[in-house]
Amino acid sequence: MHNAVISTLLNHRSIRRFKPQSLSEEQIKLLVECAQAASTSSFTQSFSIIGVEDSAIKKELREISGDQPYVEENGYFFVFVADQYRNKQIGERNGADTSVLDTTQRLTVALGDAAFAAQNMAVAAESMGLGICYIGSIQRDIERTAELLHLPDYTFPVFGLAVGYPDQNPEKRPRLPFENIFHKNRYEEKMSQEALNQYDQKVADYYHTRTGGRRDETWTKQIAQGLSVPPRLALKPYLEKHHLGRR
Amino acid sequence: MHNAVISTLLNHRSIRRFKPQSLSEEQIKLLVECAQAASTSSFTQSFSIIGVEDSAIKKELREISGDQPYVEENGYFFVFVADQYRNKQIGERNGADTSVLDTTQRLTVALGDAAFAAQNMAVAAESMGLGICYIGSIQRDIERTAELLHLPDYTFPVFGLAVGYPDQNPEKRPRLPFENIFHKNRYEEKMSQEALNQYDQKVADYYHTRTGGRRDETWTKQIAQGLSVPPRLALKPYLEKHHLGRR
Numbered sequence: 472m473h474n475a476v477i478s479t480l481l482n483h484r485s486i487r488r489f490k491p492q493s494l495s496e497e498q499i500k501l502l503v504e505c506a507q508a509a510s511t512s513s514f515t516q517s518f519s520i521i522g523v524e525d526s527a528i529k530k531e532l533r534e535i536s537g538d539q540p541y542v543e544e545n546g547y548f549f550v551f552v553a554d555q556y557r558n559k560q561i562g563e564r565n566g567a568d569t570s571v572l573d574t575t576q577r578l579t580v581a582l583g584d585a586a587f588a589a590q591n592m593a594v595a596a597e598s599m600g601l602g603i604c605y606i607g608s609i610q611r612d613i614e615r616t617a618e619l620l621h622l623p624d625y626t627f628p629v630f631g632l633a634v635g636y637p638d639q640n641p642e643k644r645p646r647l648p649f650e651n652i653f654h655k656n657r658y659e660e661k662m663s664q665e666a667l668n669q670y671d672q673k674v675a676d677y678y679h680t681r682t683g684g685r686r687d688e689t690w691t692k693q694i695a696q697g698l699s700v701p702p703r704l705a706l707k708p709y710l711e712k713h714h715l716g717r718r
Numbered sequence: 719m720h721n722a723v724i725s726t727l728l729n730h731r732s733i734r735r736f737k738p739q740s741l742s743e744e745q746i747k748l749l750v751e752c753a754q755a756a757s758t759s760s761f762t763q764s765f766s767i768i769g770v771e772d773s774a775i776k777k778e779l780r781e782i783s784g785d786q787p788y789v790e791e792n793g794y795f796f797v798f799v800a801d802q803y804r805n806k807q808i809g810e811r812n813g814a815d816t817s818v819l820d821t822t823q824r825l826t827v828a829l830g831d832a833a834f835a836a837q838n839m840a841v842a843a844e845s846m847g848l849g850i851c852y853i854g855s856i857q858r859d860i861e862r863t864a865e866l867l868h869l870p871d872y873t874f875p876v877f878g879l880a881v882g883y884p885d886q887n888p889e890k891r892p893r894l895p896f897e898n899i900f901h902k903n904r905y906e907e908k909m910s911q912e913a914l915n916q917y918d919q920k921v922a923d924y925y926h927t928r929t930g931g932r933r934d935e936t937w938t939k940q941i942a943q944g945l946s947v948p949p950r951l952a953l954k955p956y957l958e959k960h961h962l963g964r965r
Contacts, residue, residue, distance in 0.1 A: 475722040476845030480752045480838050503900050505727045507893040509837060510852050513944055514937075516894050525903045552905065557898070558941055560909060565942035572945070575954040575963075579829060580854065583876065586833030587840075590756060591727050594841055598723030605757050607827065621904040629830070646754040647763050651804070653750050656772045657868040658799065662807060690761075694805055695812035697760055698819070707822040707965055716822075716963075718954055 479598045484643050486602025487541045489635030494547040498599065502549075502634070505595035509587035515558060517577075518585035521550040521620055523631075528619050532631065535616055536608040546601065546635025550609065550616075551589045553581035555715065556625040572625060578716040585629045596634050606631035613709045624713045642681055645673045647690075667691065726845045731890050733849025734788045736882030741794040745846065749796075749881070752842035756834035762805060764824075765832035768797040768867050770878075775866050779878065782863055783855040793848065793882025797856065797863075798836045800828035802962065803872040819872060825963040832876045843881050853878035860956045871960045889928055892920045894937075914938065 473481075494502075503520055511517070523529055526543075532550075533543040542548065555572045562569035571577060593603045607630045609616045616628050646652075648666040671689035678686040710716045720728075741749075750767055758764070770776055773790075779797075780790040789795065802819045809816035818824060840850045856863045856878045863875050893899075895913040918936035925933040957963045 474845050476726050477748065477752060477842055479723050480842055481755050483755050483757070485757060500896060501724065503896060504893075505724060507899060508728050508730050510730070510732060510840065510850075512852070512854050514891065515941060515944065516899070518899075519901060519905065520899055521901045521903070521905060523903060528903060556907070557909065558945070561938045561941045562945045565938065567942040567945045569945055571947070571949040574949045574951065575957065576857070576950040579876070579953065582826060582829055583833050583854075586830050587837045590834045590837035591841070593757065593834075594838070595724055595727055598721050603757075605759070607759050607830075610823065619904075621907075623905060623907055626905065629826070644761065646751075649747060649750060652754060652763070652765075652767055654766060654768045656768070656770060656775060657866075658766065658768060658870060658873065660803070660868075660870055662804065691808045691812065694762060694808045695814040697762065698805070698809045698814045698816055700818070702818045702821045702965075703823040704821065704965060706826065707963070710822065716954070718949075718951060 479594060482643070483597060484641045485604045486635070486637045486639060486641070487604055488639045489541060489545045489602065489633070490638045491544070492546055492636050494634060499547060502592045502595055506588035506592040509591040511584045511587065512580040515580065516584065517554055517558060517581035518588055519552040519554040519557070519626070520588070521552060523548040523550060531619055532609055532616065535612045536606055537611060539606065539608065541604055541633050542606055542631065545633040549592070549632045549634065550620060551585040551629050551632065552622060552626050553578070553585045553629050554626045555581055556623045559625050573714045573717040575716045575718065578710065582629060589630065589632055592632060600636070601634050602637035604633045606633060610703060610706060613705055625715065627710060627713060627715060642677060645670070645677055726841060729890070730844060731888045732851045733882070733884045733886060733888070734851055735886040736788060736792045736849065736880070737885045738791070739793055739883050741881060746794060749839045749842055753835035753839040756838040758831045758834065759827040762827065763831065764801055764805060764828035765835055766799040766801040766804070766873070767835070768799060770795040770797060778866055779856055779863065782859045783853055784858060786853065786855070788851055788880050789853055789878065792880040796839070796879045796881065797867060798832040798876050798879065799869060799873050800825070800832045800876050801873045802828055803870045806872050820961045820964040822963045822965065825957065829876060836877065836879055839879060847883070848881050849884035851880045853880060857950060857953060860952055872962065874957060874960060874962060889924060892917070892924055
């Protein structure tokens with residue numbers, strides 16, 4: 472059953488170093504077309520894609536993201552935007568009451584649409600021999616990101632997607648065992664501890680190999696440590712200010 | 719550039735009638751593996767997948783979803799859950815302060831992780847000759863859905879994914895023109911009206927053909943009408959009650 476598509480999916484690794492070669496116009500258009508082919512909630516297509524080519528903007532986004540070089544140095548940089556502004560405009564032109572657009576349900580729909588589209592683009596890119604890395608940290612200063620990209624109300628920047636020709640070939644990062652992700656008929660609160668322990672060892676081995684012994688960390692330890700990162704509390708007020716998820 | 723992966727992506731149509739043939743255990747495991755191979759924010763893997771096999775639960779989900787037959791009649795039915803509960807448990811066992819998990823940022827991360835995984839599964843399924851349909855309407859009665867699936871705090875059901883052997887072969891639904899989705903460097907508030915008009919005609923033609931002339935609706939009209947659907951206001955209080963997106 473391992474056809475070319477499944478092989479592409481299972482072979483995913485995030486790429487964080489790209490060759491200095493830009494994507495062609497044709498590649499960009501094809502990637503966007505693939506993104507658009509994804510499912511969209513009630514056919515609303517509640518997302519937009521911003522292609523960031525301006526080097527000054529890329530440099531600023533790199534800073535916002537905590538100085539990750541691959542935000543600036545890549546083949547192309549896309550920002551996926553959850554977008555109810557287009558629907559707002561269309562509704563107003565048709566004399567419709569657009570107040571539903573400020574609901575949490577519509578916010579999650581737009582976020583879902585953006586994520587489906589982005590994942591399609593990621594898969595398409597990898598099938599073309601390109602590598603990708605999602606950049607959630609463009610939200611580290613969401614006000615500044617939105618300002619740079621001139622985002623209107625009813626939209627927010629969900630993540631960036633760096634795409635380009637890989638200049639590294641990292642190992643695949645092991646995923647949680649099937650029994651820790653999959654539940655039959657009902658959510659099983661009790662985690663399969665044995666599977667989790669084995670997984671912890673697998674992740675520790677992965678880091679050990681990848682860093683030549685400098686890092687030796689289990690997955691659960693990494694998760695626990697990640698909880699101490701200061702919370703990004705700017706997102707909720709940003710959304711509400713811009714008419715998203717108010718109720 | 720149209721390799722097998724890109725052809726699969728561009729060929730997507732949602733399937734709403736399936737043959738009465740169940741997926742095999744092997745297919746289900748492979749689909750879950752493909753889902754897990756997707757990117758995940760900071761390696762947190764903040765989602766779970768529930769495989770709904772119990773016919774009574776499927777019947778109830780069908781009802782909740784507004785009596786869509788394909789929620790019950792399919793090859794398999796998955797529910798994707800945004801899940802910070804696993805992280806919560808792991809954090810607590812490691813003596814970490816888990817309070818960050820109730821932030822809107824963590825909520826959006828979990829939703830994104832669930833959507834990336836689901837879209838990978840959708841693509842994998844289609845590559846195997848299966849069809850898919852997302853079911854967002856399991857949220858029409860989110861309390862009941864969560865109760866049926868025994869979902870704990872720090873989780874919520876994002877959408878279902880019906881998968882199975884297609885028993886229909888619908889036309890592809892045309893997507894917005896490139897210029898209405900893609901922006902260069904900054905969001906362009908002014909929509910390309912000419913492109914949008916052409917698209918409206920294309921969608922009207924699509925519905926005309928698909929319904930044998932019974933339906934003849936533009937995309938913008940559909941969007942405007944969709945705004946009059948009563949808002950689902952239960953989502954926000956549900957999330958807050960269950961420790962998600964509180965701040």
